[in-house]
Amino acid sequence: MRIKAAVTAIEQNTSTNTGAVDEHLRWLIRSDDGQLINLWYQRLRAGSTVEQLVAQRLLSKNFRGSSLDSLVAQRVLGVVSHAVREDVPLRLFIPFGGYKSPASREYPEASWAEVFAIAGMCELVSPICRIHAPGVVIEFSSDEAVVPLFMGADEVVLNRYRSRFDHILSVVAAGQHRNLKLKQSLLRDDYDIDGLSRRIRELGKALESRWFSNLFSDEKARLLGPPSATVLARSRWIWKIECAS
Structure with missing residues (x-):
């Protein structure tokens, strides 16, 4: 494939010949x-x-x-x-x-x-x-x-x-x-992003309650971040755990 050939050539010439690098880049996108x-x-x-x-x-x-x-x-x-x-x-x-x-x-x-x-x-x-x-x-x-x-x-x-x-x-x-x-x-x-964001927040809250309600506060903070973290930021970690389960 031309992509692999161009990458190899660029790596070999980067420190020695900028003209050769430019030529390989032109070849890559042509x-x-x-x-x-x-x-x-x-x-x-x-x-x-x-x-x-x-x-x-x-x-x-x-x-x-x-x-x-x-x-x-x-x-x-x-x-x-x-x-x-x-x-x-x-x-x-x-x-x-x-x-x-x-x-x-x-x-x-x-x-x-x-x-x-x-x-x-x-x-x-x-x-x-x-x-x-x-x-x-x-x-x-x-x-x-x-x-x-x-x-x-x-x-x-x-x-x-x-x-x-x-x-x-x-x-x-x-x-x-x-x-x-x-x-x-x-x-x-093409999509209702505000509506999707609301659904993500709702899912985050539901999963947080389901997964972490019985944890000690320090362990909960380690997994989800500080209480001041946004629901979306906390949902990021909950989502990873849910997908891996």
């Missing part, structure tokens, strides 16, 4: 699928269909780290069939946290991890854009209004990450096929 496309054209002439080639690409083992659930595979096949049959863009919807962990050296902005993740997705779908004229839309759906409730991230921090992520999308998109579109959407635009 669509380059000529050899595969030639092979696909041969297969199309031999009787394969666009739908088959697209599905095989999306389900390829090279772009995932674990086995694929059969229901997920069937869902992918259905989405591909619809896009090809209706001659519409293939839409990939990717949920993500929408913030940088405070433990990261790049906090609070999107940085190298996001560059490689986005470039990897583009590498996956780039050849599809060559044989499916409507192209592909990759939508990164940010949970920035929900997940950070448990992390204490403020709006300024979230805005910095969101802005930087959009910038990375625009930089990577500039090197892709014209029918490959990258976008970031926000969960808060």
Whole structure:
């Protein structure tokens, strides 16, 4: 895969040749699928269909780290069939946290991890854009209004990450096929975040009562934080315990 090759080259050249690093980065975010496309054209002439080639690409083992659930595979096949049959863009919807962990050296902005993740997705779908004229839309759906409730991230921090992520999308998109579109959407635009927050608070209170009502105060404070901690912050730990049980 080009991602692995670029990372290796960057690591080898970082301290000695910035020009080489820049070139590898340009190569990383530039669509380059000529050899595969030639092979696909041969297969199309031999009787394969666009739908088959697209599905095989999306389900390829090279772009995932674990086995694929059969229901997920069937869902992918259905989405591909619809896009090809209706001659519409293939839409990939990717949920993500929408913030940088405070433990990261790049906090609070999107940085190298996001560059490689986005470039990897583009590498996956780039050849599809060559044989499916409507192209592909990759939508990164940010949970920035929900997940950070448990992390204490403020709006300024979230805005910095969101802005930087959009910038990375625009930089990577500039090197892709014209029918490959990258976008970031926000969960808060489609869901009632205030209602969801209330449900989280209610769940936190219920679980706190169920799990910790008989604990000594010092042990309870160790597990949940001080009494002054917000319900959402305390719910973060309760949620972890509940999910592990």
